[in-house]
């Protein structure tokens with residue numbers, strides 16, 4: 326890296342001018358500045374009196390020493406104008422320090438052997454500084470661990486990650502405060518104790534040669550092949566999560582956070598901020614064994630998560646089936662299946678205006694019941710007699726998912742008992758979950774044989790498919806005709822569908838003992854199709870996640886830069902951000918974010934910003950010229966050096982932080 330301070334920048338800005346030494350006596354011993362700056366001097370053969378051979382001008386050991394001393398840590402680099410908190414500081418205050426000015430020829434005073442570049446360390450750097458100027462301030466940041474690619478070895482990878490806490494610079498306690506459930510993240514993913522910017526080893530074991538270094542500063546297009554768009558057709562959106570996915574996740578966040586400004590709902594047990602999800606009309610319907618019910622989302626004071634509370638109105642404690650309450654806590658809470666809404670526990674309360682039974686389950690934001698999704702008549706579908714048919718593919722997907730749910734429930738020696746379009750919720754595109762589990766058990770205290778209840782689950786499952794496939798969830802007389810209507814709708818395209826529905830409906834006969842495994846065989850071919858689609862969608866999410874990894878490392882990087890830049894109050898040192906590594910980082914911030922054009926209009930170029938930050942994060946060898954705002958100081962620095970400066974300064978800050 327070349328550091329050009331006020332003394333030298335004059336020459337740097339004068340296009341390769343002939344040097345004008347004042348005293349020519351010792352000129353032959355002095356290395357020509359054009360050689361220092363440009364690598365050669367045009368006036369070498371035209372009478373320039375200075376020395377043009379760096380090797381001759383210095384004893385061998387000193388050449389390396391010079392290189393080393395003129396680096397980002399060199400005390401002579403103090404930009405003459407670096408803004409403090411956005412204000413342009415006066416060049417006088419922040420200009421070239423007198424000590425640095427004394428160092429103009431960059432000539433070592435003593436001819437001691439220089440330490441090798443490879444073994445640079447705090448002490449060696451400081452030592453060379455002392456040779457250069459014994460009075461140089463010791464503000465140099467401690468050397469950071471440079472990005473040194475390691476041989477990739479999956480077995481050792483985790484060990485390395487867990488040990489390399491020197492990269493982890495975010496104090497865990499602060500993260501825990503900022504991110505809810507950070508403790509879980511620590512346990513499960515050790516997410517915040519890894520290499521800060523997400524860089525661990527990226528080498529394959531047979532590619533240990535550093536010349537095979539990967540371009541880690543580039544976004545990695547992992548998606549499957551598609552027609553490449555022209556550069557002018559590319560948009561910033563391609564760098565981020567797909568718009569439809571973003572909107573979907575955003576809608577979920579909104580649904581979770583949305584509450585009424587004024588609410589008179591009470592707090593029950595440790596659940597507060599109860600917000601009804603059921604409309605008033607829905608509350609009045611008494612579809613649950615004559616009880617009316619209301620669904621709330623509520624926040625648990627214990628863990629801060631949002632749960633779903635189903636309140637059964639006017640439920641007398643004397644009707645309570647204690648065995649069922651116990652089963653919810655013990656058995657149902659243990660059923661964890663991707664197609665069942667997980668139950669947690671149930672309790673009675675008098676905190677509402679009447680005594681109530683409350684069942685606590687997982688909350689799935691922005692979900693609808695199957696009835697709401699498929700049976701609602703809308704103005705766009707005025708012909709009630711001919712609602713659009715649900716596709717065969719969706720129907721198979723529902724069958725496979727409910728079979729998966731029943732497999733888990735029946736294996737736990739339980740029965741669902743309520744499988745209706747209003748008690749199955751759609752939580753994503755065609756993703757359904759049984760939402761009526763344990764309801765009947767809690768509301769009715771009759772004791773039944775579990776095998777009978779499981780058999781009836783199949784029959785109810787068959788009725789559910791009929792209702793969805795015929796777009797009819799109404800009374801039993803129309804249900805009687807449902808199999809024929811269903812057959813008309815689907816038998817031509819999928820005879821197997823008819824066979825499965827008939828098999829399910831046949832379970833109203835007590836002597837039918839065929840269980841879930843027979844059903845799984847019947848639907849196996851379609852289960853494979855559904856599985857394949859699910860894997861495809863999983864892949865798609867991974868592609869999106871990959872982009873977010875690239876972006877999240879930049880957030881961490883920007884967090885560091887923001888913490889380091891402009892800290893005039895730090896240790897009461899108003900010059901903290903205006904010297905050495907911090908000053909260079911300040912210039913880099915200007916270079917990345919505060920670009921202007923020739924007319925001083927701001928240039929906002931996302932591509933430039935992302936590319937610079939990625940290069941910094943990867944610490945590549947590419948060099949850039951950073952210029953102070955008053956254009957009086959220029960420093961040529963590589964991203965690798967910038968990264969070292971950033972990490973070192975950050976480590977220093979974290980060590981001193983009280984967090």
Ligand SMILES: Nc1ncnc2c1ncn2[C@@H]1O[C@H](COP(=O)(O)OP(=O)(O)OP(=O)(O)O)[C@@H](O)[C@H]1O
Nearest residue numbers: 602603607610612620633687688689692693694747
């Ligand atoms: N666990 C849950 N997470 C998120 N939303 C839910 C959950 N359970 C139900 N909901 C939503 O609450 C609303 C009401 O659900 P509910 O099960 O009471 O259906 P319903 O049509 O009102 O049935 P009923 O008329 O039998 O009470 C629906 O919009 C549903 O999507």
